[in-house]
Amino acid sequence: GEDVEQSLFLSVREGDSSVINCTYTDSSSTYLYWYKQEPGAGLQLLTYIFSNMDMKQDQRLTVLLNKKDKHLSLRIADTQTGDSAIYFCAESINNNDMRFGAGTRLTVKP
Amino acid sequence: SAVISQKPSRDICQRGTSLTIQCQVDSQVTMMFWYRQQPGQSLTLIATANQGSEATYESGFVIDKFPISRPNLTFSTLTVSNMSPEDSSIYLCSVGTSRGNTFGSGTRLTVV
Numbered sequence: 639g640e641d642v643e644q645s646l647f648l649s650v651r652e653g654d655s656s657v658i659n660c661t662y663t664d665s666s667s668t669y670l671y672w673y674k675q676e677p678g679a680g681l682q683l684l685t686y687i688f689s690n691m692d693m694k695q696d697q698r699l700t701v702l703l704n705k706k707d708k709h710l711s712l713r714i715a716d717t718q719t720g721d722s723a724i725y726f727c728a729e730s731i732n733n734n735d736m737r738f739g740a741g742t743r744l745t746v747k748p
Numbered sequence: 749s750a751v752i753s754q755k756p757s758r759d760i761c762q763r764g765t766s767l768t769i770q771c772q773v774d775s776q777v778t779m780m781f782w783y784r785q786q787p788g789q790s791l792t793l794i795a796t797a798n799q800g801s802e803a804t805y806e807s808g809f810v811i812d813k814f815p816i817s818r819p820n821l822t823f824s825t826l827t828v829s830n831m832s833p834e835d836s837s838i839y840l841c842s843v844g845t846s847r848g849n850t851f852g853s854g855t856r857l858t859v860v
Contacts, residue, residue: 669848671848671849673851679853679854680852680853681791683847683848683850686847726791730848733848734781734796734844735781735793735796736791736849738790740789
């Protein structure tokens with residue numbers, strides 16, 4: 639089947655930028671998402687991008703999409719300890735059923 | 749965006765019993781989904797809950813094990829039947845919106 643892959647762990651210092659990377663294989667993907675999951679909680683949609691865009695910025699979050707390489711990244715500026723969580727990349731053709739990556743556990747050290 | 753209430757938030761169940769998880773949405777939605785997140789893993793779609801018809805199950809999931817109800821456009825239930833320890837997971841309800849899926853807070857199930 640089609641895959642979504644992301645690195646499992648990332649550790650940064652408070653105040654630094656974090657970059658979480660994701661690759662996907664389905665060239666038909668129309669929607670690409672980033673979700674955040676804090677311990678013991680459900681998934682929170684952080685941001686999403688359409689496949690016809692190459693960048694989207696929302697406050698401290700910047701999403702970059704390289705459709706040719708099927709590469710998606712999430713940059714968090716001025717990372718805070720409250721940003722420590724698992725970040726899931728996901729893709730969908732129709733904005734309904736979605737395929738998720740395994741999640742990247744971001745640890746922010748003071 | 750839609751607000752989802754899911755309950756119970758957690759439960760510890762005996763092997764061989766069944767648990768029904770409820771998902772209530774504060775607005776009418778066409779698409780509702782049930783996901784499973786096994787310990788330390790990503791989300792796997794179990795089924796799409798269709799209002800007025802049978803749920804559509806993904807490969808590896810069957811109706812006898814995970815019966816789903818969708819009596820109206822704001823509510824759905826997922827039952828985990830004849831549970832075994834391998835069913836210990838977080839089960840999440842999700843609804844489709846124009847801005848991506850919104851998730852409930854999940855039900856953390858432990859089968860002993």
